[in-house]
Amino acid sequence: PATIGMVGGGQLGRMFAHAAMTMGYDVVVFCHSDDEPAAQVTRRVVCGALDDHDAVQRFAQQCDVITLEFENIPAETIRLCGQFAPTYPSHSVLATAQHRIIEKSTLSEAGLPVTPFVAVHDTESLIAAANRFAWPIIVKTAQSGYDGKGQHRVDGPQSAAEVPWSTADSWIAEQCISFDREISVVVARRADGVTKCFPPMENVHSNHILDVTVAPAAIDGSLRERAEQIASAAAETLGVVGLLCVELFVMDPDRIFINEVAPRPHNSGHLTIEAFATSQFQQHVRAVCGLPLGSTEQIVGGAAMVNLLGDLWNEDGSAPDWSAALDVAAVHLHLYGKRVAKVGRKMGHLTATAATPQLAVERAKAAREALTSVGSA
Numbered sequence: 001p002a003t004i005g006m007v008g009g010g011q012l013g014r015m016f017a018h019a020a021m022t023m024g025y026d027v028v029v030f031c032h033s034d035d036e037p038a039a040q041v042t043r044r045v046v047c048g049a050l051d052d053h054d055a056v057q058r059f060a061q062q063c064d065v066i067t068l069e070f071e072n073i074p075a076e077t078i079r080l081c082g083q084f085a086p087t088y089p090s091h092s093v094l095a096t097a098q099h100r101i102i103e104k105s106t107l108s109e110a111g112l113p114v115t116p117f118v119a120v121h122d123t124e125s126l127i128a129a130a131n132r133f134a135w136p137i138i139v140k141t142a143q144s145g146y147d148g149k150g151q152h153r154v155d156g157p158q159s160a161a162e163v164p165w166s167t168a169d170s171w172i173a174e175q176c177i178s179f180d181r182e183i184s185v186v187v188a189r190r191a192d193g194v195t196k197c198f199p200p201m202e203n204v205h206s207n208h209i210l211d212v213t214v215a216p217a218a219i220d221g222s223l224r225e226r227a228e229q230i231a232s233a234a235a236e237t238l239g240v241v242g243l244l245c246v247e248l249f250v251m252d253p254d255r256i257f258i259n260e261v262a263p264r265p266h267n268s269g270h271l272t273i274e275a276f277a278t279s280q281f282q283q284h285v286r287a288v289c290g291l292p293l294g295s296t297e298q299i300v301g302g303a304a305m306v307n308l309l310g311d312l313w314n315e316d317g318s319a320p321d322w323s324a325a326l327d328v329a330a331v332h333l334h335l336y337g338k339r340v341a342k343v344g345r346k347m348g349h350l351t352a353t354a355a356t357p358q359l360a361v362e363r364a365k366a367a368r369e370a371l372t373s374v375g376s377a
């Protein structure tokens, strides 16, 4: 293929476009406005709503292969794309991954371990769910949530009525897992079934939003192998072509649960840009274009990524002074070109490399902290 279509204009599409263009491809972006992060970096943009079939068709006609960067796209739009060019992941993968109950049922039926869950719809059904697993329970909207949006931790029957049931059609209740750690595995799969995993990344969330990723994860070889097996089996089960990120809760070496999957590049894979032989974005290009999958070897002793949320921006909307962060050794700044900073919005990230993961975390955090100390001075 010569031209790759990208549905979605966010930061994942932007970093994908960088990788694809470096490898000699043209990238056409389909998104709402030509000012979105991915649209800024490519000359070719088709603007339209996700359900504007005329615009989708104008986009798809220009593409030799089509991929996407977020899962909340109408499956019908992706099916339409597939009539013009091979589209990865397919509409059926998308339909599964955009509904937490269908996703967990599908993976569980394939014998994969998922967080214990049950569909709920109101206070009574939630209280009944507590007979299956104990409080606290995490209640999530079954569709369209990201960065922890639409999630509620319910500590007992007395607070079950606080869930805003009328705001969504479909809800899932999950056992609240008291995990040792969270890890994620990004696996690439080609149309011919060849797969390759990146090793597990270790993730720390704050307010249900990814805050820090560290590689390598502090886990032993057998857990690493088990996590990679689960990720490959999940990709196989869903029939993913491209990338699949599998987010996992590790309770103890013998208990590991899938939290959720995402059929696209993932925030926890950003540090592969600097720290791995192949970045997740290059791997995505390779997978959807049927090229040899690249080495997933880590090329530095340790790497850490910290997200830069809109919270760090000044009250007048201006960005912090980046020089304070760039003064820390081996720190790389990534900004997504978003014009408006909002609390909790992912605006960019910092990746630090070092001889050890501990030192990399120290560097990345020191770089981010340097920004706030300058801002408040």
Ligand code: ATP
Residues within 6 Å of the ligand: 115, 138, 145, 146, 147, 148, 149, 174, 175, 176, 177, 178, 182, 205, 208, 209, 210, 247, 259, 260
């Ligand atoms: P994203 O797609 O950005 O990862 P999301 O809105 O889909 O976010 P989840 O991945 O379901 O959200 O949850 C975000 C985080 O909240 C998890 O990574 C974990 O830290 C915490 N969390 C979610 N569900 C549970 C659970 N059942 N038990 C314990 N912690 C949970």
Ligand code: MG
Residues within 6 Å of the ligand: 145, 146, 147, 260, 262
């Ligand atoms: Mg999610």
Ligand code: MG
Residues within 6 Å of the ligand: 247, 259, 260
């Ligand atoms: Mg998640």
